[in-house]
Amino acid sequence: MTNGASDEFNLFVIGAGSGGVRAARVAAAHGARVAIAEEYRVGGTCVIRGCVPKKLLVYGAHFAEDLNDAAMFGWDIQQCRFDWPVLRDHVLAEVDRLEGLYRQTLESNKVTLFEERAVLGGPNLVRLESGREVRAGKVLIATGARPHMPAIAGIEHAMSSNEVFTMERLPERVVIAGGGYIANEFAGIFHQFGSKVTIVNRSDQLLRGYDEQVRDRLLQISLAKGIQFRFNATFEGIEQVDGGALRLTMSGCDDIEADAVLFATGRMPNSAGLGLEALGVKLGERGAILVDEQSRTSVNSVFAIGDVTDRVQLTPVAIREGQAFADREYGGIDAQVDYRAIPSAVFSHPPLAGVGLTESEARNTLGTVKVFTSDFRPMKNVLAGRNERSLYKLVVDAASDEVVGVHMIGPDAPELLQVAAIAVKARLKKSDFDSTVALHPSMAEELVLMR
Numbered sequence: 001m002t003n004g005a006s007d008e009f010n011l012f013v014i015g016a017g018s019g020g021v022r023a024a025r026v027a028a029a030h031g032a033r034v035a036i037a038e039e040y041r042v043g044g045t046c047v048i049r050g051c052v053p054k055k056l057l058v059y060g061a062h063f064a065e066d067l068n069d070a071a072m073f074g075w076d077i078q079q080c081r082f083d084w085p086v087l088r089d090h091v092l093a094e095v096d097r098l099e100g101l102y103r104q105t106l107e108s109n110k111v112t113l114f115e116e117r118a119v120l121g122g123p124n125l126v127r128l129e130s131g132r133e134v135r136a137g138k139v140l141i142a143t144g145a146r147p148h149m150p151a152i153a154g155i156e157h158a159m160s161s162n163e164v165f166t167m168e169r170l171p172e173r174v175v176i177a178g179g180g181y182i183a184n185e186f187a188g189i190f191h192q193f194g195s196k197v198t199i200v201n202r203s204d205q206l207l208r209g210y211d212e213q214v215r216d217r218l219l220q221i222s223l224a225k226g227i228q229f230r231f232n233a234t235f236e237g238i239e240q241v242d243g244g245a246l247r248l249t250m251s252g253c254d255d256i257e258a259d260a261v262l263f264a265t266g267r268m269p270n271s272a273g274l275g276l277e278a279l280g281v282k283l284g285e286r287g288a289i290l291v292d293e294q295s296r297t298s299v300n301s302v303f304a305i306g307d308v309t310d311r312v313q314l315t316p317v318a319i320r321e322g323q324a325f326a327d328r329e330y331g332g333i334d335a336q337v338d339y340r341a342i343p344s345a346v347f348s349h350p351p352l353a354g355v356g357l358t359e360s361e362a363r364n365t366l367g368t369v370k371v372f373t374s375d376f377r378p379m380k381n382v383l384a385g386r387n388e389r390s391l392y393k394l395v396v397d398a399a400s401d402e403v404v405g406v407h408m409i410g411p412d413a414p415e416l417l418q419v420a421a422i423a424v425k426a427r428l429k430k431s432d433f434d435s436t437v438a439l440h441p442s443m444a445e446e447l448v449l450m451r
């Protein structure tokens with residue numbers, strides 16, 4: 001506990017991840033007496049073992065390609081050797097620094113921090129692991145989600161995204177289960193670091209929800225790089241064999257031998273053991289806490305935001321939900337989260353990103369749809385002799401000329417898409433894109449040159 005001694009708070013937040021910390025500090029800034037409990041590390045999945053360290057690994061991995069391409073740009077790189085522990089430890093140190101900043105934020109906003117597990121003992125009562133009981137006007141559950149690990153024999157030999165950041169050494173051969181965000185991001189990372197990567201997915205669809213053409217482009221590029229895929233395949237068991245290698249018994253494909261297995265088969269809401277059922281807080285599928293549009297659960301004084309509600313499992317959405325909750329309940333502001341046109345990205349190699357309707361969603365929901373694509377080789381790739389092509393795509397409602405979706409794969413696609421998302425959110429028309437002068441030479445100019 002960092003400050004405050006009273007057992008009475010206006011708000012008690014369970015879970016100091018991105019959403020919980022935002023709600024706590026904003027509520028405190030509005031004048032509420034706020035406490036927050038965290039059983040692991042302040043900052044939550046995104047900061048401690050998710051988006052942030054992952055993005056740093058993506059940067060680290062990209063050097064493999066850049067150093068390779070450098071020769072065509074005149075650079076003579078004598079020796080290229082990658083040292084995993086050096087990158088790992090620098091990333092972990094950066095995570096420590098960020099955790100410190102999160103702690104400072106709580107402290108400077110006078111939020112009382114309990115570094116222990118907290119569960120609900122009543123509609124206005126929180127029970128801490130130490131036995132202490134704390135009363136609160138409202139309780140906000142922001143406990144996030146955890147990796148789903150299937151109940152197969154030998155699962156203890158597999159890693160989840162929780163462990164991948166602290167691996168002792170890089171595996172020579174790594175198998176990744178799943179075909180979603182984490183699988184594709186870590187396939188790129190491991191591949192660039194020199195591991196032989198095999199993705200095993202239960203269906204033949206990667207990254208469901210993203211535009212099909214863009215997903216297909218990632219698959220083609222990944223195959224060309226040498227990443228292997230086993231589709232319509234599942235794991236039956238994992239066994240350690242002599243010398244430390246793992247034998248993976250499969251159904252739907254041949255058995256595989258590997259040095260490491262990473263499971264990336266989705267994340268489950270962290271709602272178990274919080275005393276929710278006893279209190280009558282209604283849970284939905286996969287244990288998600290059911291909430292209304294004000295993030296209120298079926299118990300009046302209990303609210304929930306972020307991954308534990310399984311609405312949209314993205315950090316910026318949890319932050320928005322935390323901000324809106326605090327503004328509404330403690331700031332007298334009629335704040336709502338707008339779930340329309342949420343941009344998202346996969347930091348694969350190359351990255352892809354999208355906002356709004358995919359082509360097939362648009363065709364299913366709108367009258368007539370126009371699709372514009374630009375399929376090009378970035379000039380940097382041309383000089384480097386790299387065949388990788390980018391694909392940008394605009395989905396337009398033919399009746400209104402409104403751009404209802406933007407989808408991209410290629411270098412820096414997430415950086416460009418964030419800006420394109422403003423256009424989709426603002427319901428700009430294709431004619432607005434067309435009338436914007438191109439910024440030459442750039443990749444982004446393709447967005448305004450599609451005819």
Ligand code: NDP
Pocket residue numbers: 150177178179180181182183185201202203205206207208264265266267312313314344345346347
């Ligand atoms: P995803 O939901 O992205 O992908 C899960 C993958 O595992 C899918 O291919 C899915 O197949 C498959 N799968 C699901 N359940 C099972 C099962 N029981 N057995 C076998 N395969 C299964 O999950 P991730 O774990 O990759 O990531 C979790 C979440 O974290 C993401 O949904 C995302 O919201 C967030 N995240 C966001 C990132 C970003 O913004 N860049 C980065 C990393 C994570 P199917 O398609 O058939 O369902």
